[in-house]
Amino acid sequence: MTEILDNEVPPPPPATTDPSGKAADGTGRTYNGWTQNSTLEDYSLRYAPKSFRRWTPYVVATTALGGIAYLADFAIGGSIAISYGFGSAMVAIAAAAVVIFLTGIPISYYSAKYSIDMDLLTRGAGFGYLGSTLTSVIYASFTFIFFALEGSIMAQALELGLNIPLPVSYLIASLIILPLVIYGMTALSKMQVWTQPIWLVLMVAPFISIAIQEPEKFSKFTHFAGNSPTGSSVSLISVGAGAGVALSLIAQIGEQVDYLRFMPDKTPENSRSWWASVLSAGPGWVVLGGAKQIGGAFLAFYIAGSVGLSKANEPIQQYVSGFKTFAAPVALGLATFFVILSQIKINSTNAYSGSLSWSNFFSRLTHRHPGRVVYIFLNVGIALALMEGGVFGFLNTVLGFYSNVAIAWIGAVVADLVINKPLGLSPSYIEFKRAHLYNFNPVGFGSMLIASAVSIVAYFNAFGDYGKAFSPFIALFLAMVLSPLFAKLTKGKYYxxxxxDLDEPLFTEDGLLSAAVLTCTVCTDEFERPDVALCPFHSGPICSLCCSLESACHDSCKTGGGASGPVDLDSPKVRTAG
Ligand SMILES: [Zn+2]
Ligand SMILES: [Zn+2]
Known part of the structure; x- marks a missing residue:
């Protein structure tokens, strides 16, 4: 998000740190170019400091919502309608949207309040320092699965609009993203700002045109049966299976909070706009997402007669036919441009977010940062393999399966935030630093493993047709029940x-995170208090990233003589000033 944020929001305040990132005495840790950028400019693996969060809630929210202009929703909505018919598809899309919206509220709130991304939040919400490496992989999977779907959508446009064979189009759709993500998305972000209004107009134009010229299509849509054996009426099994596909998008909240962590502190003065922005840019994304899915379902119905059911879920087909209703001579060119534009934008974000997740994963396991370029190739490479393997044709199956793990993760995090914390079973704040966390906390990590294992077994038909159709809901239920249960059984000891133990308190008198600046003993840069711990190994304050990358200390601060051992939740953990 570095480049996007740098260009879509007012320029950040001048860095207060030495931009060289080098230790003054030449003995400390130095970061290579990429790491330096990511740690000092967009704080991608860290707490986002108050000195950097200078934008208004409104600016953060509009930037966050600008990122969701992608077309997979049209393909997903179309696929669900074709497979399960109008009635079940509408209920399924609505049910999934409600679950995604409700789970998105606490995640967005805590991320904005503590200025941390989804990975850091997961660590503190019951998973532990290494427990969340698994969820980093789940999130990385989200980015490469959706890179593959969005890339396939772009390749279909290249094939139809420019007559390029599909296997070659997949390659082009992948390669075109690499320079944008490796050399920065500056030009792309500028393009994104001025193309956004055009994009919105093009997106809704077919619906307005059809409403004027063929209004009867909308009532005929309600009788659309697709391939569904139960026709256009509502069937419970179809609702479950359809919702399972749409629920795979639950991990999108991770991309939303990548922006929300830059929200300013919530104060009595900005409280209303703060909440409005967090809700609209956080869980609110699914209101637009659900509307796009219903739009995709409608367009699939609209073109099914002319292109056939097997191609009716392809956004390029949907928009060629849609544009033909008012601009027939240029419809193919316009639709090709429209699809390529949206897909380049979303897949740059997918590749970027995925590379950060992989960095996050490998930096904790190997204590190394080879640079994000390596992980961009990894992420795009996996996605290309999926595309060439024809992933778009198995869209319902792949997304339906993915939902099981994604929902188990999100469910366990949400349970910690909305049940364990109010009950005092979990610390009242979010701790994300290695220096203070156990590697694994059974509360969230264990709940997620059990919930996803049971729901995957259900997905493969172990508990009958209803169990298969509703497997993501089984995962959600289990994760949310097991998390408080495990917190109770372990007495919250593993958070x-x-x-x-730093002299500087973590919170100020008014309950906000302290903005006091401390110097890291290792890299000698300055960081705000929430990003710093006291390190007995280096005999001084250490920033969270230096702490993560330290391979020689063997966690001696937590296991050696200086360790205070498991902390009971009823003992005071955090001192406040005053
Ligand atoms: Zn440091
Ligand atoms: Zn330590």
């Missing part, structure tokens, strides 16, 4: 491995 915090070591108490805060």
């Amino acid at each position: 915090i491995a070591r108490t805060e």
Whole structure:
């Protein structure tokens, strides 16, 4: 998100740190170019400091919502309608949207309040420092699965509009993203700002045109049966299966909070706009997403007679026919341009987010940062393999399966935030630093493993047709029940491995995170208090990333003589000033 944020929002305040990132005495840790950028400019693996969060809630929200202009929703909505018919598809899309909206509220709130991304939030919400490496992979999978779907949509446009064979189009759709993500998305972001209004007009134009010229299509849509054996009426099994496909998008909240972590502190003065922005740009994404899915379902019905059911879920086909209703001579060219434009934008984001997730995963396991370029190739490479393997044709199956793991993760995080914390079974704040976390906390990590295992077994038909259709809901239910149960059984002992012991308090008198600046003993840069821990190994304050990359200490601060051992939740953990 570095480049997007740099260009779509007012320029950040001048860095207060030495931009060289080098230690003054030449003995400390130095970061290579990429790491330096990511740690000092967009804080991608860290807490986003108050000095950097200078934008208004409104600016953060509009930037976050600008990122969701992608077309997979049209393909997903079309696929669900074709497979399950109008009635079941509408209920399924609505049910999934409600679940995604409700789970998105606490995640967005805590991310905006503590200025951390989804990975750091997961660590503190019951998973532990290494427990969330698994969820980094789940999130990386989200980015490469959707890169593959969005890339396939772009390849279909290249094939139809420019007569390029599909296997070659897949390659082009992947390669075109690489320079944009590797060399920065500056030009792309500028293009994104001025193309956004055009994009919106093009997106809704077919619906307005059809409403004027063929209004009867909308009532005929309600009788669309697709391939459904139960016709256009509502069937419970079809609703479950359809919702399972749409629920795969639950991990999109991770991309939304990548922006929301830059929200300013919530104060009595900005409280209303703060909440409005967090809700609209966080869970609110699914209102637009659900509307696009219903739009895709309608267009699939609209073109099914002319292109056949097997191609009716392809956005390029939907928009060629849609544009033909008012601009027939240029419809093919316009639709090709429209699809390529949206897909380049979304897949740059997918490749970027995926590379950060892989960095996050490998930096914790190997204590190394080879640079994000390596992970961009990894992520795009996996996605290309999926595309060439024809993933678009198995869209319902792939997304339906993915939902099981994604929902188990999100469910366990949400349970910690909305059940364990209010009950005092979990610390009242979010701890994300290695220096204070256990590697694994059974509360969230264990709940997620069990919930996803049971729901995957259900997905493969172990508990009959209803169990298969509703497997993501089984995962959600289990994760949300097991998390508080495990928190109760473990007495919350595995959330915090070591108490805060810096002289500088973590919170100010008004309950906000302290903006006091401390110097990291290792890299000698300055960081705000929430990003710093006291390190006995280096005998001084250490920033969270230096702490993560330290391979020689063997966690001695938590296991050696200086460790305070498991912390009971009823003992005071955080001192506040005053
Ligand atoms: Zn440091
Ligand atoms: Zn340590």
